[in-house]
Amino acid sequence: MGGAVQRSGLDEMAGKGGATGYLTVDLSAIARNYLRLSAMAAPARAAAVVKADAYGLGADRIAKKLYACGCRHFFVAQFDEALRLRPLLANDAMVFVLNGLQPGNEMACAREGIVPVINSLEQWRQWAAAARSLDRQLPAVLQFDTGMSRLGVPPQERAELAELVNVERGIKVLFVMSHLASADDPESVQNADQFIEMERVAAALPQFPVCFANSGGIFLDKAYHGALVRPGIALYGGLPIAGLADPLEAVVRLDVAVVQTRTVPAGTRVGYSGTHVAAGETRLATIAAGYADGLPRSLSGRGAVFCDGIRLPIVGRVSMDSITVDISALPEGRLRFGSLVEVLGPHQTLEHVARDAGTIPYEILTGLGRRYERRYR
């Protein structure tokens, strides 16, 4: 990651409010990431993907900030997320539901001014029926499956949909879209395969602008950008393609409190099932975040936290509410009840934690629990 999030003006000690963890979200860094991605994609415009509460960081605050930066296209996954977000944004902003038009939601969707991503012929027909019964035009994005087999109109139904689109007056199609399955790997042939499929879609419906690239797609060839790009992870500081020069800024910082320290003699077992046995006399600290707070159990005996830039390895199993770390490398007395250690920050990025946990930054970010006090800068 690029610029480090500076120490956030947190007290050295856990706050008086009782929180034992602080998740600091740098809204200005998100704004700068948005502007940087917009510049990379220009002349295409950049949307913002704020599904799953903006990858766990707070969709309300983040969407408003991005609106102020000029973003007008917001993607969520679910209708409920759109319902919550829609009233927070001015009318010239559009809120799109990636998971499609749920049967029975047509009228609510139309009433609230939410734009469904139409994923099937059936959804198209339902939306067209809603437009007829309301006697007005309704907006939509049309999603096509170009090789991921997840969402969108399948190739064998493309021609039929194109025919319907060309005669339907009740629906205003804003974009034709698809989603890349392997944009995190620029070498993958799947990118080119999907690109060719997307060109076929665009040829069948040439009157509509294309929306294709997620964060990874923005870093692929310009040809992938279409008219509107849809970054998610990159807004939040996650580098979509490993090993690239990173133009993005870190956005999150996570500091968690120590809740107990102790010194144990050689041979002492640590944590559930006693998987760790102290090799020599060891100073330990118990930190108030565990798998219920989004530190996966796969970090047992693998991950670390930091204090004063010094790596403090996790020893033994990750518990539900805590982890235990070896603090022998720190001066005695440096950490005590209430002291904060860095879980995410200048010394440990999302990518580091994800790698240690055997997962991807997306999963770490969206899993950061509800028990941290969230602070916005």
Ligand SMILES: *Cc1c(COP(=O)(O)O)cnc(C)c1O
């Ligand atoms: C989640 C999602 C995105 C954003 O993906 P990132 O890799 O986070 O940029 C874009 N488009 C669709 C359809 C998605 O589901």
